[in-house]
Amino acid sequence: MKAVLITIGDEILSGNTVDTNSNFIAGELKKIGIPVVQIFTVSDEIESIKNSLDAAFKLGDLVIATGGLGPTKDDKTKTAFKEFFSDEIVLDSETFDHLKKYFEKRNRGHLLELNKPQAEVLSKAFIFQNENGSAPCQMIQENGKIVISLPGVPYEVKPLIKDKIIPFLAQKFSLNHIVTHTISVVGIPESLLSEQIESWELALPNDISLSYLPVGNRIKLRLTAQGKSEEKLEQRIDQEVQKLKPIIGDNVISWSGDNIEEILKQILDEKKLTVATAESCTGGELSRLLTSISGSSTYFLGGIVAYDYHKKIEILGVSEKTIQDKTVVSEEVAEEMSFGAQKLFKTNISLSTTGVSGPNSDEFNNEIGTAFYSIRVNDFEQTNRLHLPHFDRNDFANFVSQRVLQDLVEILIKEKY
């Protein structure tokens, strides 16, 4: 079974909204062995939607469309589906009852009549009720194909997919498993890595595929295989991973994790170490990354975003003289910030960042794109500098934060803390 996604919405095409639904849906489908083979992102126009349905049918057996189901005039997905399937739109009493409860629960009973059209669905459709919004999810099965229309709001999409669509598909079809395995490599450029593992790569079985995914200066090697038995797939992939150990073992910082924050969690849990942060140029991104992992509260105790430089002095105890002598974007200030955070939060590890993210230079005329970050593990300390002049503000904060966590992982592995 192959899936095609259709993302419907002018707000995506206009660059206003990033489409995160496709990413979520593709990830969930992969878990039950359904690969997504293509994604169409189209405008809120009846013809575009119909054309994409047509194209999607040629590529897959399962089509999942998101968006265009709001109660307003700019939303046209339902009409496009009606025309595409030569169907009628009818008021569904079960959906109407659900809608009634939905509005009553929110003390908005007076809005029911106005939203009645949201209970009008395709006559052929099977309905999955939406617990978090007024637009129901409709499914049509025709000629052995399945088409599902979902609303576009991510927090309506996620529970519908996770709690209703995926269980339905997993139960109805005897599906393959897709197993992926990620190895994180550092300290070697992609071209050289590719050369070093060439004979291993060429000897991989045909049904195990390899991708190189660079993230900053880390390269994720991802192995993927598909088949009936999850256990067997995992065994076969593991055999290949074992062969890689003598070839690039020294450059590997994780044999199984994916995100750097997950890799770090494994290590911190094992070593029972705690972490605090003191951020300036990353503005909270570093602690956000750390706390994005469930269970992070066991090792992440807290952080300071000392954005104004007086706060670096008052709260973190950075010396005013250091700031005057070296400016706020300096190795010395990064070091004093991590020292202050370790003391304030009483943690084993502290991480600090200070830099100029632009687009304007700072009050000390430091060069845009410069960042210093300090990593402290017990009484060990290391400061590094990054120079990223072409990065926009948010990419800069994210890149620096990722690098801090990656360097911490490297230190914890190599230095055996």
Added chain:
Amino acid sequence: MKAVLITIGDEILSGNTVDTNSNFIAGELKKIGIPVVQIFTVSDEIESIKNSLDAAFKLGDLVIATGGLGPTKDDKTKTAFKEFFSDEIVLDSETFDHLKKYFEKRNRGHLLELNKPQAEVLSKAFIFQNENGSAPCQMIQENGKIVISLPGVPYEVKPLIKDKIIPFLAQKFSLNHIVTHTISVVGIPESLLSEQIESWELALPNDISLSYLPVGNRIKLRLTAQGKSEEKLEQRIDQEVQKLKPIIGDNVISWSGDNIEEILKQILDEKKLTVATAESCTGGELSRLLTSISGSSTYFLGGIVAYDYHKKIEILGVSEKTIQDKTVVSEEVAEEMSFGAQKLFKTNISLSTTGVSGPNSDEFNNEIGTAFYSIRVNDFEQTNRLHLPHFDRNDFANFVSQRVLQDLVEILIKEKY
């Protein structure tokens, strides 16, 4: 001129990576009046890439493809382009010189030979050199159409688009302008808003389009128009906006801003107020949102992420008794946190969050998805509760943070601080 984007990469289709390039490129193209009419996301397979080029040519005059240009075996875009355009791949000496400088600058001269294939390009292509990576950007012009192939790494894509592709297109074509204008409405559901402004909406000129974009409980009304004179377009849109004032004026929190953090910046700059944060369940997301805006350092002085509850006591001065009596996820703790932050950072405004983001409940058995947030403006204070049981961890942090900023905007507008 119409544009079609092609995103090439198995890592997108597998749900591993969110495609942020399309969003950026669409936004930049819009600024010079080129609408994106469709996006194809396809796998790293030669046939898929060729088919998408074929389909893209039918829909637009400008095709921009990203991804699949790495030096490793899993990247196949160049071969697909070669076959599609029946062209040859040749070593380009200028690109090779650029590559040489690129590696030398990074003290990686020894890697040049290995990366030589990166200087091999389509013989028909015009080359835009890549300052931040080894894969050049290639452009082919044929039958009045333009096709551009870019690498996939976002921080390579952004400067290529901004500094090279956009200036080239803007100079070559006499383009239309696309003007958009966003009005932010709160305190009224989408269906009711749609009814209230129905006659205004139906009377809009044909070439001004309206979209409803819900973000939490805020609705963004977006007006879009396209034409030769930017000034005239803005005047015409403004006329329509003026007519809206008597109809929904009381519910509008911004007549022009888009993101809530931008809307807040305008107000804080005008009123010369400073802000600090004290976060728990949002884990840094609130300060990240605040600092994502350039110039935020004039009003955002800093924040605390007090993740461990002892830190709420030690650093923010929350009383241990309050935590014991009310648990850490309570109105009272939220209030004491904002009080502590206002005192610690000496700001006019302080914002705090405390909640349970899940997937696991906290040590006090509070219900997953519960959050309290407190907003303090000078001696005014307000605490609210949110209940978002179906949200995943990161959506929860983002939703709560957005809501805090939105409520702050409402308070600042209505209470005239």
